Amino acid sequence: MSAALAAAGESVLRPVARLAPGVIAAAVTAAAASFLSEHYGAPVMLFALLLGLAMNFLAADGPCAPGIEFAARTLLRAAVALLGLRITAGQVAALGWAPVLGVVVSVVLTITMSMLAARLMGFRPLFGLLSGGATAICGASAALALSAAFPAHPQKDKATTFTVILVSALSTSAMIAYPMLVQALHMDAPHAGMFLGATIHDVAQVVGAGYGLSKETGDVATLVKMILVAMLLPVILFATILTRSQHAPGTTRPPLLPGFAVVFALLVALNSTGWIPQAVSSLGNEVSRVCLIAAIAAIGMKTQLKDLATVGLKPVALMLGETVFLAILVLALLRWAP
Numbered sequence: 001m002s003a004a005l006a007a008a009g010e011s012v013l014r015p016v017a018r019l020a021p022g023v024i025a026a027a028v029t030a031a032a033a034s035f036l037s038e039h040y041g042a043p044v045m046l047f048a049l050l051l052g053l054a055m056n057f058l059a060a061d062g063p064c065a066p067g068i069e070f071a072a073r074t075l076l077r078a079a080v081a082l083l084g085l086r087i088t089a090g091q092v093a094a095l096g097w098a099p100v101l102g103v104v105v106s107v108v109l110t111i112t113m114s115m116l117a118a119r120l121m122g123f124r125p126l127f128g129l130l131s132g133g134a135t136a137i138c139g140a141s142a143a144l145a146l147s148a149a150f151p152a153h154p155q156k157d158k159a160t161t162f163t164v165i166l167v168s169a170l171s172t173s174a175m176i177a178y179p180m181l182v183q184a185l186h187m188d189a190p191h192a193g194m195f196l197g198a199t200i201h202d203v204a205q206v207v208g209a210g211y212g213l214s215k216e217t218g219d220v221a222t223l224v225k226m227i228l229v230a231m232l233l234p235v236i237l238f239a240t241i242l243t244r245s246q247h248a249p250g251t252t253r254p255p256l257l258p259g260f261a262v263v264f265a266l267l268v269a270l271n272s273t274g275w276i277p278q279a280v281s282s283l284g285n286e287v288s289r290v291c292l293i294a295a296i297a298a299i300g301m302k303t304q305l306k307d308l309a310t311v312g313l314k315p316v317a318l319m320l321g322e323t324v325f326l327a328i329l330v331l332a333l334l335r336w337a338p
Contacts, residue, residue: 022067022298023075025058029297030290045208046176048293052300059301071298076204077260079291083207083222084267085276085284086215095223099194102333103227106198107235110136110326117321121314126150127159128318129239134167135322138229139202143167145232149239166319167201172303174323175205179213189213191334193220198228198330201323203260208296211289229261 029051037044058064114132115125130150134143140163147160178200182192193210196217200206203225210221270276 019067019070022058022064022069023071023294024067025055025064026052026068026071026075026294026298026301029055029301030293033293033297044293045212045296048297049172049175049208049300052297053303054300056301056303059298068298068301071294072204072302075291075298076295079288079295080203080207080222081260081263081267082284082288082291084264085271085281085288087219087223087268087271089268089272095190095220099224100227102194102330103198103224103231105333106326106329107136107228107231109329110322111235113325114318114322117318121318123315123318126239126243127315129242130159131163131167131315131319132322133235133239134163135170135201135319135326136228137231137235138225139167139171139205140164141203141229142232142235145236146239149236149243151243162315163319166316168299169303170319170323171201171205172299174200175209178327179209182213187334189216190220193217193222194224195330195334197221197224199323199327200225203229204292204295204299207292211292226261226264 030048033044033047033051036047059068111129111132114135115128118128118131119125130143130146133146134140136142143160143163147156147163150156178196179192182195187195192213193216196209196213197206197220200209200221206221206225207218211218271281
């Protein structure tokens with residue numbers, strides 16, 4: 001009996017021991033970022049990202065790599081899911097129909113422009129769908145989901161890897177630049193949140209940029225990004241119809257909607273009922289905040305911009321053009337929207 005308990009304990013502790021160095025590194029970086037933010041008044045997410053970039057050697061093969069990957073993916077998704085405790089259905093309704101319509105228009109136009117531009121530049125239109133979907137929807141998650149819906153092709157894996165690397169780099173850059181842009185344009189919190197949520201590619205950077213400005217901006221940005229995440233479903237269905245193909249034997253499709261988005265929606269619904277005690281909601285918000293800072297630090301540690309040096313300029317130009325097009329389009333829609 002004791003031998004069985006010891007074996008069970010060892011099986012539990014082994015993965016914990018494997019992840020601990022990297023998670024601790026992300027947590028220490030997050031603590032340092034919080035200290036600097038409190039003393040110098042700059043956004044804590046920005047400090048976490050910059051400190052993480054300075055420590056990206058830890059993400060190379062070594063004892064910290066598994067834990068950093070865990071913090072950047074699993075911890076991040078748990079933190080974003082817990083953000084549902086900040087939001088209620090009443091807040092969603094207060095956004096009105098304009099943000100939802102704006103999301104649909106921005107996704108459709110960005111993907112259409114991307115497919116046309118890809119064809120003009122000599123790429124397959126599916127590469128435009130892949131890069132445009134990643135740009136307009138939710139970054140790397142959208143790229144991976146769309147890639148899984150595409151037919152087998154010798155260049156598919158390379159195109160997917162490139163898209164994930166570049167969209168992550170662009171999203172990190174947008175997380176730094178776009179908050180300064182919305183402040184320079186004197187946007188109020190709702191419009192700033194709509195812009196950040198609709199234009200920054202990855203969920204993590206949307207959350208970092210939004211809550212780095214204010215709680216209201218972060219809440220709106222997160223809601224807009226969750227609407228965009230839901231757009232994965234019709235876009236993947238479009239990709240499936242367009243390719244008229246099936247997956248290779250032995251492969252499986254990823255879920256149409258990421259699990260963290262489903263949990264986020266469920267927590268919003270539960271929080272809207274008023275059944276969650278305030279103490280529990282506050283605790284969840286604090287846990288979410290701490291995990292987000294650690295996850296942003298881990299993402300900085302993982303960022304390897306040197307990998308982009310091996311890629312030609314035309315794909316980079318395509319995705320840069322998509323990013324600029326999306327930003328201008330969203331600004332135009334916000335100017336038109338009530």
